[in-house]
Amino acid sequence: MPVKGVSRVGGPGTAVGAVVLAVAMAVGLTGCGSSGPSRADRPKSSRSASPDVRLPPRHAGFDYQIGGAYPPPQGVRIVSRDRSSSPARGLYNICYVNAFQAQPQERASWPADLLLRDADGEVVVDKDWNEALLDIRTPAGRERVAKRVGRWIDECADKGFDAVEPDNYDSYTRSRHLLTADDATAFIALLSRHAHARHLAIGQKNTPELAGVRRKAGLDFAVAEECGQYDECGTYAKAFDDRVVVIEYSEEGLRRAVAGFGGRLSIVRRDRMVSTPGSAGYVREVRP
Numbered sequence: 374m375p376v377k378g379v380s381r382v383g384g385p386g387t388a389v390g391a392v393v394l395a396v397a398m399a400v401g402l403t404g405c406g407s408s409g410p411s412r413a414d415r416p417k418s419s420r421s422a423s424p425d426v427r428l429p430p431r432h433a434g435f436d437y438q439i440g441g442a443y444p445p446p447q448g449v450r451i452v453s454r455d456r457s458s459s460p461a462r463g464l465y466n467i468c469y470v471n472a473f474q475a476q477p478q479e480r481a482s483w484p485a486d487l488l489l490r491d492a493d494g495e496v497v498v499d500k501d502w503n504e505a506l507l508d509i510r511t512p513a514g515r516e517r518v519a520k521r522v523g524r525w526i527d528e529c530a531d532k533g534f535d536a537v538e539p540d541n542y543d544s545y546t547r548s549r550h551l552l553t554a555d556d557a558t559a560f561i562a563l564l565s566r567h568a569h570a571r572h573l574a575i576g577q578k579n580t581p582e583l584a585g586v587r588r589k590a591g592l593d594f595a596v597a598e599e600c601g602q603y604d605e606c607g608t609y610a611k612a613f614d615d616r617v618v619v620i621e622y623s624e625e626g627l628r629r630a631v632a633g634f635g636g637r638l639s640i641v642r643r644d645r646m647v648s649t650p651g652s653a654g655y656v657r658e659v660r661p
Contacts, residue, residue, distance in 0.1 A: 425572040427535055428616055429465050429594050435639035436657065437620045439469045440647030446657065451618060451639055453538055453596065456525050460533050467576060467596070467618075468529035472522045472539035472564060473557070474504035483507070487518055489551055499547050506544050509560040510552060519563040526564065530571035537568050538596050543580040554583060558590050565591025577613070581605045584612035594618070601630025601640075610634060631660045 433450040442458040452460075453467035460466035475483050489497040489506040497506045509515045522539070529537050542561060545552035557580075568575040574593040577584065584595070594616035600606035601621050609617045619640040621627040627642040634640070644656035 426569055426574050426593065427465075428574050429467070429536065429618065429639070431615045431639070432637055433465075433639050434659070435618045435641045437618075437641060437643050437647055438649075441649040443649045448659075453618070456529055460535075465536070466534045467536045467538050468526075468532070468534035468573075469538045469540065470522060470525045470529070471504070471541060472525075473509070473541035473544040473560070474499055474502070474506055477503050480505050483521075484517075487514065489548060491549060491551065497548055497551060499541075499544065504541075506548055506552070509556050512559075515556070515560045515563060519560065519567065522564060523567045526568050526571060526573065530573055534573065536574035536576060536594070537564075538576045538578055539564055540578050542578050542583065558583060558586055561590050561592070576618075577609075581608040584608050587612050596620070598622070599626050601628070601633065602626030604629070606630055606634045606638060610637060627658060627660065635660065 429451050434446075434448040435451045436445050436449045436453075438445075438452055438454045438458070440455075442454050442461070445452050445461050445464060449464065451465045451467065453469055454460065455469045460468075475488065480488070483505070487508050489508040489510075491497055498504065499506060507518050509518055526537050539561060542557055545554055545557045561575075561577075565575045569591065575591065576594045576596045577587055577590070577592040578596045579598055581597075581600070583590070587595075593613075595609040595613045596618050597605065597609045598620045599622060600609055600617075600619055602623060602625065606617070606619060615637045617634075617638045619630050619634070619638050621630050621640065621642045622645050624642070627640070630638070630640050640659070642656060642658040644654045646652075646654055648655045650657075
């Protein structure tokens with residue numbers, strides 16, 4: 374299957390992130406106070422099995438803003454933003470974190486022994502994003518990586534987000550067979566426990582092949598890129614009881630997602646760089 378995904382920013386230290394933050398400051402964001410919304414400001418929705426964890430509403434207006442925050446369009450009830458951003462007041466806010474791979478600008482901050490290495494000692498890299506995979510093969514390694522990612526989850530909670538979206542759950546498929554699906558599931562289960570302890574829901578990012586073990590992994594909803602394009606929306610809808618937010622990057626993908634699940638899932642089309650309004654490539658489209 375072709376590589377899916379968008380330009381990930383993971384913080385102001387990244388090249389794309391720096392551009393996005395500059396644009397965001399230039400346009401002047403609204404509803405993005407540094408302290409974020411109070412819990413009283415948040416919309417009420419169903420709860421998960423974990424106490425004090427609120428799930429995203431089903432079939433609601435959605436916007437994917439991980440490339441840069443901006444005032445949500447009218448009708449939006451759910452928004453996903455990078456962890457470097459603040460949540461949008463009064464909406465259901467999902468916090469994006471790059472949990473399974475180290476972005477180029479952050480790679481040096483990771484202990485060398487937590488970067489996945491092959492038999493020759495070379496770091497295994499996701500070449501599409503130039504991101505080093507993190508070594509989650511052992512319980513001890515998973516605990517150490519989860520402790521670092523947990524600090525980002527804490528930042529999301531402290532800012533007032535409702536949920537967290539750990540990206541690259543499927544990185545084991547790019548690990549040259551060094552990581553397994555069981556490694557990925559065991560690791561994200563650690564993140565789920567931490568997120569729930571901070572009263573955050575946690576979403577499964579892509580990886581439809583592991584949707585069937587979502588309860589074991591402790592996952593509450595799904596963030597699915599191009600499930601219409603690749604005929605995967607039904608897999609997520611079944612596993613997560615329609616609590617699925619969908620991002621399509623093509624007209625055809627949007628058409629197929631809406632045709633099959635427009636009355637059930639939260640669907641938006643964005644440009645692949647998830648750019649901000651006013652950018653040359655900005656695309657945002659929804660259909661009834």
